[in-house]
Amino acid sequence: MAEIIINIAGYIALLALALSFIRMILGPTTADRAVALDTMTIISISLIAFIASKSMRIIYLDVATVYALISFLGVIAVARYIERGI
Amino acid sequence: MAVLDILGAIITLIGSLFLLLGSIGILRMPDVYNRMQAGTKATTLGSMMFLLGLGISYIECGCIGRIVVLILFILFTNPISSHALARAAHHAGIKLADVSIRDCLKDDEQEQKGASV
């Protein structure tokens, strides 16, 4: 029962990832794409944690933590680039 | 523990629904700033609940500490990154949508430019 509900939640998160990817392709400006990318990284972190729990490998949670750190730095770098160029 | 499993699964499901809502908001809103509003708020709470639900549901694997670190990290950095993006977008001159009512920041910037010239 619980397994089925968690699987459904995983599929819904995957659908959310796909929807924000559409915005990343459509987005008229660079800032739109950056916002969509930020949302996608947050959803991916959730999905990595989902896979870590399903396969019972705690080491994948470290991957999620490092991914969160690096995506934060990446978004800050993109914002700096939009603001004043490299 | 069957009760904890079901509780964690329901929290995970609600979190995933919030994530979906954030994506729909990003698709539907008219300009960058409104998209950011929908994106930041919904994904912050959504991912927090998703991770918390997974931690409760799979409590026997001893990963709740790491999940708490991840939740705190997302809670502190997500608003900062969206603030940086909003500031950069305004600085780069991306306009607000046509339904917008007023823009104090632009008025103040123009006033400053007028004073310095």
Next chain:
Amino acid sequence: MKILKRSILIYIFLFFVWFLLTGFKAQELIAGSVVCLIITVIYNSKALAFEELRLTPKSLLYSILYAVIFLVELIKSNFDVASRVANPKLPIHPGIVKVRTKLKSKIGKLILANSITLTPGTLTVETRDEFFYIHWINISTDNIDDTSRQIVARFERYLEVIFG
């Protein structure tokens, strides 16, 4: 005295994160305490954020109250976004307004700006000295005092006690 307080706070913070990441294992806790001590000695002249924290019983109580109010506002803001996004007419009247804050400390301003971003319908765009420029999804008033009261005041009361 100030340096001692700052160092102890940094050490406790680092060790808490280390403990959450590793859990109850004697070897890891001993290694972590040594590494935390080294990092504290190297970096305690640079981490000025902890200096502004007040450590009285009242500020501790207000931090807990602040956390509760913040979580309630976060959940409220999500339902607000949900109702706007799910509505086919998309009922928004957005714009950027200006508010004034009384907080002096830098870390207090940071937490206030973050909280504003996560509360219903508001997003911090720019900060200049004591003024915040806020993107508001449903503008109801133009006056700076009214906007300050509606957006900032409910958090400011607590943060003033915690950070001064």
